[in-house]
Amino acid sequence: MNQSSKIRPVPEGTKTIGDVTVPEPVFSCRDVDVYYGDKHAIKKVNIDIGRKQVLAMIGPSGCGKSTFLRCLNRMNDTIVGARVEGMIELDGQDIHEKRQDVVQLRARVGMVFQKPNPFPKSIYENVAYGPRIHGLAADRAELDEIVNVSLRRAGLWEEVKDRLNQPGTSLSGGQQQRLCIARAIAVNPEVILMDEPCSALDPIATARIEDLIDELRESYAICIVTHSMQQAARVSQRTAYFHLGDLIEVGETNKIFTNPQAKLTEDYITGRFG
Amino acid sequence: MNSTNDLPVKSADETQALVRKSLARRYRAEKRFRAYGAAAVLAGIGFVIFLFGTIFSQGASVFRQSYVQLTVTYDPEVIDPSGARNPDELVTADYQSIIRAALRERFPQVEGRPNLRELYGVVSSAASLELQQRVVADPSIIGSRETLWVLADDTVDMLLKDKVSRSAPEDERRLSDQQIGWIDALAADDSLKLRFNAAFLSNGDSRDPEQAGVRGALIGSALTLLITLLLSFPIGVGAAIYLEEFAPRNRMTDIIEVNINNLAAVPSIVFGLLGLAMFIALFGLPRSAPLVGGLVLSLLTLPTIIIASRAALKAVPPSIREAALGMGASRLQMVMHHVMPLAIPGMLTGAIIGMARALGESAPLLMIGMVAFIVDVPSGFVDPATALPVQVFLWSDLPERGFVERTSGAIIVLLLFLIVMNATAVILRNKFEKRW
Numbered sequence: 001m002n003q004s005s006k007i008r009p010v011p012e013g014t015k016t017i018g019d020v021t022v023p024e025p026v027f028s029c030r031d032v033d034v035y036y037g038d039k040h041a042i043k044k045v046n047i048d049i050g051r052k053q054v055l056a057m058i059g060p061s062g063c064g065k066s067t068f069l070r071c072l073n074r075m076n077d078t079i080v081g082a083r084v085e086g087m088i089e090l091d092g093q094d095i096h097e098k099r100q101d102v103v104q105l106r107a108r109v110g111m112v113f114q115k116p117n118p119f120p121k122s123i124y125e126n127v128a129y130g131p132r133i134h135g136l137a138a139d140r141a142e143l144d145e146i147v148n149v150s151l152r153r154a155g156l157w158e159e160v161k162d163r164l165n166q167p168g169t170s171l172s173g174g175q176q177q178r179l180c181i182a183r184a185i186a187v188n189p190e191v192i193l194m195d196e197p198c199s200a201l202d203p204i205a206t207a208r209i210e211d212l213i214d215e216l217r218e219s220y221a222i223c224i225v226t227h228s229m230q231q232a233a234r235v236s237q238r239t240a241y242f243h244l245g246d247l248i249e250v251g252e253t254n255k256i257f258t259n260p261q262a263k264l265t266e267d268y269i270t271g272r273f274g
Numbered sequence: 275m276n277s278t279n280d281l282p283v284k285s286a287d288e289t290q291a292l293v294r295k296s297l298a299r300r301y302r303a304e305k306r307f308r309a310y311g312a313a314a315v316l317a318g319i320g321f322v323i324f325l326f327g328t329i330f331s332q333g334a335s336v337f338r339q340s341y342v343q344l345t346v347t348y349d350p351e352v353i354d355p356s357g358a359r360n361p362d363e364l365v366t367a368d369y370q371s372i373i374r375a376a377l378r379e380r381f382p383q384v385e386g387r388p389n390l391r392e393l394y395g396v397v398s399s400a401a402s403l404e405l406q407q408r409v410v411a412d413p414s415i416i417g418s419r420e421t422l423w424v425l426a427d428d429t430v431d432m433l434l435k436d437k438v439s440r441s442a443p444e445d446e447r448r449l450s451d452q453q454i455g456w457i458d459a460l461a462a463d464d465s466l467k468l469r470f471n472a473a474f475l476s477n478g479d480s481r482d483p484e485q486a487g488v489r490g491a492l493i494g495s496a497l498t499l500l501i502t503l504l505l506s507f508p509i510g511v512g513a514a515i516y517l518e519e520f521a522p523r524n525r526m527t528d529i530i531e532v533n534i535n536n537l538a539a540v541p542s543i544v545f546g547l548l549g550l551a552m553f554i555a556l557f558g559l560p561r562s563a564p565l566v567g568g569l570v571l572s573l574l575t576l577p578t579i580i581i582a583s584r585a586a587l588k589a590v591p592p593s594i595r596e597a598a599l600g601m602g603a604s605r606l607q608m609v610m611h612h613v614m615p616l617a618i619p620g621m622l623t624g625a626i627i628g629m630a631r632a633l634g635e636s637a638p639l640l641m642i643g644m645v646a647f648i649v650d651v652p653s654g655f656v657d658p659a660t661a662l663p664v665q666v667f668l669w670s671d672l673p674e675r676g677f678v679e680r681t682s683g684a685i686i687v688l689l690l691f692l693i694v695m696n697a698t699a700v701i702l703r704n705k706f707e708k709r710w
Binding site for chain 1: 523593594595596597600601602603607611612615616
């Protein structure tokens with residue numbers, strides 16, 4: 001699988017401060033540009049995403065962190081007028097290559113959205129949907145097993161085991177978001193992208209999701225966009241700071257928060273703007 | 275630094291006084307609006323009650339029809355002079371004379387050709403058909419006597435239903451004083467009365483009001499609408515899905531969208547002309563056929579269904595699409611598994627509106643010949659047929675009094691058809707809606 005997941009050289013002239021590269025990256029992004037029509041939303045971003053760790057992306061609203069996240073599973077393809085340039089390699093293979101099927105890519109790179117968006121179907125069907133369309137289960141028993149394991153790993157099993165046939169939309173907001181995480185891990189992805197997964201949740205539900213992220217880190221690479229710097233500090237090992245489409249600084253989380261190198265990063269994390 | 279306290283700001287009391295002043299005006303406006311709304315609703319209800327009241331008061335009588343009780347003799351000399359019981363001869367025999375003999379027997383005092391002709395006019399010409407059917411079905415009754423109910427003439431029927439005046443001068447009536455005398459005599463000993471009119475629902479059209487029924491038009495409408503539904507719903511929904519979910523957004527699709535919206539507003543008779551030129555002249559399909567009617571009405575219904583279906587697809591929240599795509603569903607899987615189940619109720623609403631409009635259309639059907647006088651009940655999609663609204667149009671044009679109530683009766687049947695069709699669709703829609 002990872003025939004060439006060695007470190008890709010970072011192009012000359014990158015303005016990003018900090019450790020752009022990691023050993024054995026799952027994603028290597030080089031000179032990534034995103035345009036929405038005439039708007040240049042992401043400018044020459046270079047970053048690696050490491051295995052079994054959490055990368056937090058922070059920055060003021062409209063800085064392009066969500067846009068960048070959506071590049072990683074090509075969700076920007078669905079937006080009319082969006083154009084992505086540059087190279088994004090998943091395990092050494094460019095995700096924009098012809099032979100990279102977008103459906104397969106999204107099975108390898110799962111996504112959890114800002115607003116919990118369970119399908120208007122039963123809890124069971126929500127989790128079973130991915131394995132079913134990708135043909136991951138040979139029979140009903142295996143599918144039951146996948147649903148069971150996914151719900152357990154998402155920490156939701158005990159709460160829903162007696163009502164798997166009830167609609168997923170009947171759960172509380174925090175439960176819905178964990179259902180969406182269970183749905184994402186049911187297809188056994190390599191990477192999970194999370195776009196502000198806790199912004200619609202109360203602090204207790206947020207704490208549960210953060211614990212869950214910490215557990216899932218042992219199996220998956222996780223990329224999380226967040227507006228909460230405390231959350232970034234709590235759950236992530238690496239942090240990337242975006243500003244107006246530029247990746248300003250990236251590095252180990254404790255270094256970014258205790259000793260930021262760039263002036264912009266320092267201003268943001270000390271609360272001077274944003 | 276400038277203090278914001280220096281800026282001109284009204285005191286709290288001043289502000290509250292102004293708010294109080296404006297309150298009365300706001301509540302008045304709201305009350306006025308409610309009154310307008312209530313008045314509009316009441317006026318609407320009033321018109322609906324008036325409409326249904328007139329239709330039912332004029333049309334309800336159609337479900338009862340005047341019958342005369344006669345004792346007939348199946349005279350072998352008349353029916354089967356050769357005695358061979360040859361079916362062809364039994365069909366062509368002169369049953370009219372048997373009816374006449376029965377009438378003469380009932381009123382032996384009537385003499386002279388003009389008087390007898392008036393007497394014969396009391397019974398419908400359909401009565402002899404009734405005898406013919408009985409004899410052909412069972413030739414062994416030849417030679418026997420039987421007492422049976424036969425259709426009265428429509429003029430008799432109108433008199434019995436009080437739809438014509440007895441006090442008008444004789445030369446302005448279609449019934450003479452003499453005939454009214456016989457009718458009263460028959461009614462007095464219960465040999466003439468109103469009975470349930472099954473023929474109205476089981477017969478096709480006829481020139482005689484007492485024989486005319488809506489079955490031909492009802493079946494014609496049903497066949498036509500079946501074709502319309504089978505064509506326009508799948509094609510309309512498919513077109514909507516393609517345009518909304520798959521088609522690229524460019525000048526071409528913009529033009530298509532504008533054209534679909536315009537087509538929905540094209541007068542229906544234009545679709546009739548199109549159908550005439552295309553399906554009949556170019557493709558050589560038969561005239562007056564439910565198949566062609568269905569094709570034409572499909573053209574008419576398609577824009578409505580496409581527009582409603584696109585609106586239903588647009589109303590599905592984008593988060594559901596993102597969730598499906600994010601799970602690795604293909605576009606088609608996204609549409610079929612997640613978007614369609616949520617959009618189906620809206621699509622069915624569009625289909626209800628389109629089909630209701632198609633059911634009520636008569637103009638395009640006139641163009642393709644479904645306005646012909648057709649007695650036989652159609653038994654297939656290419657048999658000549660007419661449709662309920664066209665039948666209403668045809669009957670409303672006829673001079674006989676009997677057709678007035680038949681026009682209203684056909685409207686009642688049309689409305690019932692509409693209610694049954696819409697109720698089915700609404701039940702279906704609610705069933706789909708319940709699946710979250």
